[in-house]
Amino acid sequence: MEDQPLDSAEKEGVSRRLFLQGAGAAAAAAGISRIPGEVLAEEARSREITELGPEAEKITLKVNGSDKSAAAPPSTTLLDFLRNDLGVTGPKRVCDRGSCGACTVLLDGRVVDSCSMLAVDAVGKEVTTVEGIGTPDNLSQLQKAFIEKDALQCGFCTPGMVVACTAILNENPKPTRDQIRDGLCGNLCRCGTYQNIVEAVESVSRTGGK
Numbered sequence: 001m002e003d004q005p006l007d008s009a010e011k012e013g014v015s016r017r018l019f020l021q022g023a024g025a026a027a028a029a030a031g032i033s034r035i036p037g038e039v040l041a042e043e044a045r046s047r048e049i050t051e052l053g054p055e056a057e058k059i060t061l062k063v064n065g066s067d068k069s070a071a072a073p074p075s076t077t078l079l080d081f082l083r084n085d086l087g088v089t090g091p092k093r094v095c096d097r098g099s100c101g102a103c104t105v106l107l108d109g110r111v112v113d114s115c116s117m118l119a120v121d122a123v124g125k126e127v128t129t130v131e132g133i134g135t136p137d138n139l140s141q142l143q144k145a146f147i148e149k150d151a152l153q154c155g156f157c158t159p160g161m162v163v164a165c166t167a168i169l170n171e172n173p174k175p176t177r178d179q180i181r182d183g184l185c186g187n188l189c190r191c192g193t194y195q196n197i198v199e200a201v202e203s204v205s206r207t208g209g210k
């Protein structure tokens with residue numbers, strides 16, 4: 001099969017999008033914010049096969065509202081591409097196997113572990129990292145609440161936690177305490193700040209913010 005530019009390959013992925021939309025609707029109905037690894041794997045299997053690499057290919061992603069490009073082998077994970085090739089270092093590498101959530105980003109508004117998917121599979125989608133949620137000069141309400149509620153210690157899990165909590169509030173502005181805990185089931189905090197994180201989400205929820 002002839003090599004195709006990534007952008008054109010993405011345009012042909014209509015069935016892939018429909019699959020994700022269906023899977024997303026089913027997951028949303030079940031109250032799940034994180035895209036399960038099985039869904040990503042099934043989505044990858046359902047796409048048309050395009051031979052890429054092993055040499056570096058130009059990959060263009062929409063990250064935090066801007067198109068960003070770099071050349072990288074198609075085997076590059078989204079996490080490595082963001083951190084090493086685009087210099088977007090909010091997502092952290094801890095387990096590198098989809099277990100801890102430190103690398104959490106939003107893909108078209110849904111939570112994913114960026115260490116567990118390929119950068120090429122994010123082509124044509126909106127990638128949002130913690131940098132796209134707030135900046136040091138313009139923190140989101142949730143980020144301010146993390147500070148007010150002392151919801152971080154070492155801070156290594158915090159970017160992923162902020163992204164996951166933002167997704168929870170986007171999906172449900174008035175989550176119950178159990179729904180917040182369920183939404184954070186893929187994010188681990190070795191410092192044990194869970195209760196403070198839940199309180200931060202609850203305080204933002206009370207004001208109707210994000």
Ligand code: FES
Nearest residue numbers: 096099100101115
């Ligand atoms: S680094 Fe991705 S889930 Fe732990």
Ligand code: FES
Nearest residue numbers: 153155189190191
């Ligand atoms: S604040 Fe240290 S891992 Fe969560």
